[in-house]
Amino acid sequence: MSRTGALRVFAPSLFVFALSIAGLLLGSYWQYVLALSISAAVIGTALAMIVSYARCITIATGAMLAIGAYGAALPVVRLDVPFLVALLFATALGGLAGLILAVPGVRFRSHNLAMVTFVFQAVVIIVLRQSKGLTGGAEGLPIPAPVVFGFRFSSDADFLLLCGFLSALVILPLIVLLEGALGKNLRAVAANESAARAFGINVNRHLIAAFVWSSAVIACAGAIMAPRYRIIDPDSYGILASILALAYPIVGGMGSPWGGLVGGAVLRALPEVLRPLADYLELMFCILVVATIIFFPGGFGSFVTGTFRRKPAKLETSARSEPRRAVHDFISDMNILGRREVRPPQDRSRSTPILRISGVTKSYGALRAVSHVSFDVTAQTIHGLMGPNGAGKTTLFNIVSGLNASDEGQVLFDGTPLDDVPVESRIKLGMSRTFQHAAVFDKLSCVDNVLIGLGLNDIWQASVRSVHMAMHSQRARAERKAAMAALDAVGLAHRAREGAGSLSLGDQRRLEIARAIVSCPRIILLDEPVSGVSVEEAAGLRELLLRINRELGTGMVVIEHNISFLVSLCNRISVMSDGRIIAEGDPDVVVNDALVRRAYFGEREISA
């Protein structure tokens, strides 16, 4: 495991460097082509972060390359700054440009974000073209061959080596982040923003980080390659360059950094290899991209892995790994955050409410979805919430977990008002949830889903954890053990490495529960945990939830339409109808309540 982990991280760098070594056997022209290819591989890898992982469309790649190229060339040409220093400066400048682009940009998604990147692209090129005094404008800026520690990299072979070495170096941190927590978080954001936020991922900061990192690396690639062009001009970094670069990860494959890397390397070399067809290349390129989107939506990478990777044996939906230990043994594994004392739950001190909802109201236009709802959830108990469709249950959940703001009222968690606690921070207080539509992150493996459930997803934490994962440190191992313990607890240990999207609905619900318990929360909000699952699976899930409650002392609030399930699970039930609480009490009493029956059957005096 450890060896393959290290391989995952170093392989792209080794591949790039090996490519440059192998290139020494080629002629000078092909060495030049290979250098172009390696540079495009770096660009493709950087774009994998934005395009494949965060699924944002950027057409500012050309601008970032230009910023890197001019950012390194100008200090060298005008100020005689050493090449490597200028390279560092250009990389930092690229990161800054990414920040300037992303801070306003991430307020938008999809086409509007694409437009902002387009604007950025256009403005950068216009500025470069206009500042003739500094950049030489459209006539171009001649650049000398790079000099490092006195050695002049002027021949194609020398330059190829330099390019291969620097490129290998610069993609390493990128791969660490992509393969680590940050990359997983970005994919979680792309899969489901609400779920990502509920587990502590600050979406905008993650997207900004993605733009900063990827822009810095693209700028660096631009800076490395610029001297080889001898002369650079703004228009070769125009909109067309950006759009062609966008194709790298799309054609190469969106499933891993390799897609962008190989896609970039191959697509950049194609025009040189297919010289005789040069006129038709651009058109072929466009056809290739559109055909990829239509026929291989994940790019060629996923086509290849899908064809050659050993397909996991299809398991019966009922097949489930038996937990190897009692649930309270898991807690020592899961309790890596030291968030709670490891002890079996104490007496259910029924007087202390862990969650106090008072007077919560939420309206959408004239529709009052939740109207002055108040109830307490006692610590370590299971509290049911039932009611007909449109009663406001999920809206209430979204208010408690922080995805929606209430118009009035207050939610107290263990005595602390939650008004000013953003949704991303609530998991750290000890609150987690599941979603009505089983919001697993379908492109990630089960164990990665659960790792996100740990809630250690501040942008800084995610970056540090990425490094830990790459180094396979003790901490990373402990996290993984915790995730495996949680998977084991729900009976999914045997499917840990499979994609969450391939699970049956019942298993996806189990995975959601694993993700919700791994942080050892004090309360879990479960939104329709058994809707759509078979009777047997529902019974299994009930046993699981009861055990988690009994042995971990985790409190729960459960929305469910399946009333017998709710009655057999809960210590107490509140019933909502038309945004109000219409009954609350012991399950058996509530179900026989006249008002409740009326809400469900509609036993109104209509025939009168």
Place this chain on the structure above:
Amino acid sequence: MILQVSNLRVTAGPMIRVDNLDLTLEERGCLALLGPNGAGKTASVEAIIGLIPKSSGRVTFDGLDISSLPASSVVRMGLSLVPQLRELFPGFTVDETLLAGANAAGRRKAGSRDHIYDLFPRLAERRHQFAGSLSGGEQQMLAISRALMSNPKVILLDEPSAGLAVGIVRSFIDVVRQIRATGVAILLVEQNLEIASALAENCIVMAAGRVVWRGSADDAINNEEIRRAYFA
């Protein structure tokens, strides 16, 4: 019979929403489809009309197999749906909504707006108001009117009473009776047993995607089995 459904199965991803549903609706008849939340009633009618895909099963309407037709073609043949969420066009006036509804008549003769305004005087008063500005009850009337504009032979009514005040429900029952009197057959989806028994002769009770009870509407109201379906 005007509408026959056999062996209908609807799935959504890994989830089975409707399993093995059979039903028959007689000409001019009224059949109620009952059941608690999540029983698969809405999925059933949406699959019947072709709004969501069926994984298997056969639907015959007026002697023709419509199983694989898209909803836009089915409604033109005279099978209309009044959806649970009404699906109105907020920026259309009442009048314009009815004109859009008349489009579903296709080559058949469309309903007349005057007739609709006789049936719903409230809508006549508001004919130049935007659909989005109407009250819930008025929106429901408009949704039914839009379906009626295509002169359908069968209307699928999906939980028409949901969210309506008691007084409106009563007048709404009268309206449905009037529509039936004109010869339109109705498949009524309801949670509310009493409304169903006030309108339908026969009913089918679903739970968790399957049919759990069939029988006459009068028997349904005090049947313990149905009560269990709701609370189990």
Place this chain on the structure above:
Amino acid sequence: MLSELLMIVVGGLKMGAIYSLTAIGIVVIHKATRTVNFAHGAFVLCGAYVTYGIVEVLQFGWWAAFVLASLAGGLLAAVVELGILRPIRQADSFAVITATIFIGIGISDIYRLLQNTEILAVRSMIRGAPLFIGDAMITREQIAVVGGAMAVALIGVALFAYAKFGRGMRAMASNPRGAVLCGYSSDAMNALAWFVGGAMAGVAGSFAAPSTGVTAELSVAMVTAGFAAAVIGGFDSLRGALLGGLILGVCETLAAGYVSSAMKNAVSFLLIFIILLWRPQGLFPEAKIRHV
């Protein structure tokens, strides 16, 4: 001074009216099919190229050019929709947007392959002595383009608002499920919306050809201007797009006249940026009527 300003404004209105037509096409397609069409500039280019063929090569009249350019633009758009976008719309907006980006580049490139010259000139629609208002000189062509393009734009807006097929497209835009239940086929409505949007782009190409000439760059230039105009108008409002185009055109000529000609190219980008950040709903958002 005043006459100079007047001339600049009229010059701006001329390009602005063309931008309006382009933007209205983008908005019609976006409203009816929820697709942001980055390939729209290619439809304009197609219209301009057809215009060149009719007017310069075949030496037919301008009326034939308008009819055939709009047909060509519309058919091209419908083919793109039916052949490429319809199958991928099930996926996410990411796939559709990237596809339109590359379709746009691809179509411009087909043009480049067909016609490898720098620029094709098209003679102006109307010749004759310019008119003078005070000292301000206004050409007949300027009047013809502003009047003609505005007329087409208004006809487009009116069709969308009042015609029978416009009702179907608006129903589809407002609530696709509801529209299907009214017997409107979503495939047919989508194709129709693309046809109408593409046809307006084609006409825009006809109007643009005499002023800009026909080049592969026209594609990117027009999609940028069209987007800027649509963003100014709120992206979902046809009237907004119409006004947005005029505003953009005038801003461009004002910048070129009073700041520098380089600023002219940057204006549309700056306007997109400012509007998106300061007023994402646009200057003329459509009044939203919500369900109650």
